[in-house]
Amino acid sequence: MSEYDKVRTKKLVLKGEKQKSKKRKHKKQGRDEKTTSEKDDDDTIRHGGWKKTTNITDITGTVAIEFGNSTYVKALDNGLFTLGAPHDEGEGPHPEEILTAFPINETKIALKSGYGKYIGVDKKGVVVGRSDAVGPMEQWEPVFQDGKSAILGNTSCFVSVTDDDDIVCSKLTAGPNEYVHIRSMAQEVDDPNKDMPQEELGSIEEIEVNYVRKFQKFQDKKLKISKNKISELKKAKETGIFHETLLDRRSKMKADRYCK
Template sequence: MSEYDRVRKGKLKLKGESDKPKKRKRKEKKISNTPKVDNDALSHGNWWKTTKIEEIRGSVAIEFGSRTYVKALDNGLFTLGAPHNEGDGPSPEEILTAVVVNEKKVAFKSGYDKYLRVEKDGTVTGRSDAIGAMEQWEPVFQDGKLALQGYNDCFLGVDPDDDGIVARAKTASQNEMISIRSHTAREVNPLKDVPTEEQGDIQQIEVNYVKKFQKFQDKRLRISKEDTKELEKAKQDGAFHEALLDRRSKMKADRYCK
C-alpha cells in the first residue's frame, strides 16, 4: 500500500461533523389527485358516455353499436353514419345539441338548427323550429343501459331496411340500446362527498356547525373567541368534532349542550 493510501483512510470529515450516520427522513406518500383515465372516452375521440339525464346537455352524439352515430341529412331526415376508427369522434353532421326541457326530458337540435321530432309514422325528422310535445325525448337509464323514448311512447331505433332513424318499437330491445356521448366538459366537484357543514376553512366550518345546532331564537351567532389553532390540532388528532362541540358548549350555543 502506498503512503497516499495509508493516509487516505476515509472520506473527508469536517469539523463538528458527527461520526453517526444520518437518519434519512421517511417521505410520506402523497395521495395522487390525478383523475382516472377514461379509456372508453379516449377510444371515441374524448367523447364520454353519459350516465344520467343531467349530463345530457350541450354537444352530444347518439351512438348505436360501436362508433356509429345518428347522422343528419340535408333533407331533414336522419340515418346511421359510417363506422368510425378507434380514437375518432363523430363527424360534424353527427353532432347534436342537447337542450334540457325538464328533469325527465330533453330535446335535440341538429346542425341544421332544427329540432328532432317523431312523425305519425314513427319516422324521426329534424324540421322543427321550436320545442313542442313531439320534440321531447325521455332518456331511460336502466342497468347501465340507455334507450331514448319519444312522445309516442316508442323508442329510438334504426330501420333495418334503409338505416333510417325511427321511433316505432314499443319496447326497448337490444336494437334500441344507445349511448349518448358528450363533448361538454365534465363537472368535477372534489367536495361532492364532503358534508356541507365541513366545506370551507376551519373558521367557516365552525360557523357552519354553530348555524346547524344553534338554539337561540334571535338567530345571532355565538362564536368562540378562542384561537382556532386548537381546532387545527384537534382535526389532525381526529378529535375535531369533539373540539367544536366543546367550544359551542362554552358559548352555550348548542341545543345539545347542557
C-alpha cells in the first residue's frame, strides 16, 4: 500500500406511429432522457464518484476496471492482478485498484498500475504489470457495444476474470466474465494534459529527452541522445510502437539503466 501513496442514443421510432402522438412523444422523450441522466448520476454516486465510461475519449487519467458490481481489478506487488473484495455502496476503488490510462491513438490506450509499471499480457495469456515501456503487448482496445463494454488485448483476446479471481486475457469472444465497466473519476478537468505522465508532455524530441533524463545512468553527467533521425520516432508513434522504439534508441546508446 505504501507504494500507492506515492504514486446519444436515439429513441426507437416505430413504424405506423400516429402523427397526433408526436407532441406527446417529444415530452415523453424529454422525461426519458432526464431519467437516463438521473440513473447515470445515481450510478456514479453509488460508486463513490467514479463514472462509467461509454467512449474511449473518456478513458484518460485516473481509472478503475470493474467486474460485476463494485469489484475492481487489483494490482499485486508481484506484477499480477486479481479481483478485489466487493465495495460498499458509495465507496470507490481502493488505491491498489486505481490505474492510470493515457491514449495511444484513436482506438487504443495504455494502462499503468500504481506500482508505476505498464500493464500487458505475457505468453501464457496472464495480465501482468511489469513493463517500463509500452510495446504491442501493453496496448489495449476498449470495445463498447449494445450497452456492454470489454477490453481487447493485442492477442485478439478479451480481458477476463477466472473462477479463482485471477485476471487473464485468453477469451476470443466476450461473455459475462469479460464484461467490464471502465470507470473514471467524475470531475472537471481544466488541463487536458493534467493526468498525462510527465515524460509524455512536449514534442516528440522533448519526450525522448524526458525519458533519457529519467532512465540514463549519467556516469559522465552528459545526456546521450540517439543520433538516428527523429522521423523514426514519428513513424513509430503512428504505428503504435512509440515507447518500444524509444527504449530501443536508448538501448543502442548503452546509457539506460534498464538496458544491457
